[in-house]
């Protein structure tokens with residue numbers, strides 16, 4: 194019945210507590226900070242402020258402002274001596290990850306950070322599949338650059354599965370992605 | 386005469402191009418990024434957005450928003466495999482640096498980042514002296530913690546001079562502070 198369907202849906206949402214990927218990462222970062230595991234923050238959205246009111250006996254109010262294009266990625270910080278930098282991306286697709294989810298400046302930024310010895314990756318959430326992956330930036334670059342040369346406009350799920358470290362949603366932290374970052378660091382050392 | 390005084394003042398301002406410390410650092414960061422030396426950005430000011438208008442055929446306008454207290458420092462990024470994190474502080478004092486220029490959350494953040502192996506410091510500009518220092522976070526912690534135990538409310542210039550690496554204002558980059566960061570890293574290695 195429609196009623197039980199709604200109830201089932203509610204239960205399903207309650208399973209991952211209906212959080213967006215960013216909320217899950219922000220909660221995890223709070224956990225990591227409070228346990229001295231890593232210091233990672235979401236960068237604030239850059240805003241161009243045009244007009245500010247300063248009312249008497251009250252705090253300043255921004256009355257006209259515009260969203261600006263971020264020149265970097267969503268998150269950065271420090272983990273165990275390593276600079277980490279990453280984008281968080283959700284998709285409702287089940288079999289592919291469309292490359293149009295990325296902007297050129299995000300790719301450029303990740304490439305620059307990697308060149309400086311940073312640990313760079315993307316956290317992808319397949320919303321419908323409830324699966325999470327820490328995908329090394331190199332894998333994204335591969336497909337991004339291929340697309341620029343008339344390659345496919347999306348990445349197949351099997352390529353993400355093969356190149357990434359899967360992370361299972363959990364409690365405390367909500368999304369224990371630092372374990373995957375540790376694996377990325379270790380596999381990077383093996384290559385050298 | 387007052388006229389020649391004004392003219393002298395203008396010339397003086399033109400000498401460092403009348404830039405604030407943040408502008409000098411931002412310009413230097415642009416240089417460092419474009420020369421693949423470091424990827425360091427000023428973090429955007431966090432804003433709490435309350436009301437947004439979405440006019441037809443025009444971009445979104447923020448109509449009500451408030452400044453939020455930043456929970457971190459001004460700058461972070463990656464240099465040669467190292468995570469760097471710092472505050473930029475200007476003072477018009479000539480002999481002291483008042484500790485009230487810092488907020489507890491900035492000290493806490495620097496301590497947490499240092500614990501994770503980050504390279505943490507403060508860039509202090511003595512506006513009247515036209516002198517710039519890269520001061521290790523440890524030196525700031527020392528005075529901050531002493532102040533909490535009824536110690537002095539400011540740091541003497543001689544203590545800054547003795548504990549810091551002085552940086553000379555220049556062109557391309559405007560403020561070549563990465564050289565000082567490199568020295569900080571090397572002196573840190575010696576200690577170990």
Ligand SMILES: [Mg+2]
Pocket residue numbers: 267280281282
């Ligand atoms: Mg994102």
Ligand SMILES: [Mg+2]
Pocket residue numbers: 459472473474
């Ligand atoms: Mg500052």
